[in-house]
Amino acid sequence: MEATGAASQPSAPQTTHPAVAPLAFLLGKWRGEGEGSFPTISSFRYGEELLFSHHPSKPVISYTQKTWKTASGEPMHAESGYWRPRPDGSVDVVIAQSTGLAEVQKGSFDAEKKTVTLQSELVGNASKVKQITRTFQVADGELSYVVQMATITTSLQPHLKALLRRI
Ligand code: HEM
Numbered sequence: 294m295e296a297t298g299a300a301s302q303p304s305a306p307q308t309t310h311p312a313v314a315p316l317a318f319l320l321g322k323w324r325g326e327g328e329g330s331f332p333t334i335s336s337f338r339y340g341e342e343l344l345f346s347h348h349p350s351k352p353v354i355s356y357t358q359k360t361w362k363t364a365s366g367e368p369m370h371a372e373s374g375y376w377r378p379r380p381d382g383s384v385d386v387v388i389a390q391s392t393g394l395a396e397v398q399k400g401s402f403d404a405e406k407k408t409v410t411l412q413s414e415l416v417g418n419a420s421k422v423k424q425i426t427r428t429f430q431v432a433d434g435e436l437s438y439v440v441q442m443a444t445i446t447t448s449l450q451p452h453l454k455a456l457l458r459r460i
Pocket residue numbers: 329331333334335337339360361369370371390394421422425440442444447452453
């Protein structure tokens with residue numbers, strides 16, 4: 294019989310870098326729908342795909358997101374970045390948005406509750422946005438998140454809420 298990687302190892306093969314393991318609940322491709330709102334705009338619905346990927350030799354998760362108009366499929370916002378979980382339960386995240394805005398986020402995660410909470414430390418190249426928070430939760434195989442923002446005219450309020458399934 295052909296030997297598999299798993300069979301030739303004394304224990305299960307390492308598929309996740311130890312630093313990334315506590316955030317393994319995020320890994321994979323997710324697709325779903327969200328709703329955008331803010332006191333200054335009309336609310337809207339969008340389709341979304343998220344990809345959290347990593348290589349077992351690197352202590353970092355690569356992140357890409359794309360969104361589209363639900364009715365037409367026309368592309369909307371996109372972003373990508375890197376997530377670095379730290380041994381103390383904190384996580385450093387950098388995100389570049391298709392609008393040109395750049396985020397440095399710091400936060401914490403709970404591997405058992407499968408939650409991540411991020412708060413912007415720096416929002417760069419933004420004409421209106423002062424602050425961004427992001428919370429993620431994985432439960433029953435679904436990933437949900439809420440993105441809030443504060444702008445020059447409006448205090449911290451939800452802008453995006455979405456629910457995605459692993460594909
Ligand atoms: C509006 C920021 C993500 C779609 C806005 C505004 C800001 C903003 C500052 C204008 C609000 C105002 O004028 O008071 C952000 C930030 C995001 C984000 C910081 C991520 C952290 C997204 C995503 C989508 C989206 C993912 C689409 C799926 C829209 C739309 C508007 C809007 C459709 C209304 C535009 C209009 O009415 O002219 N966003 N956005 N945004 N955003 Fe976002």
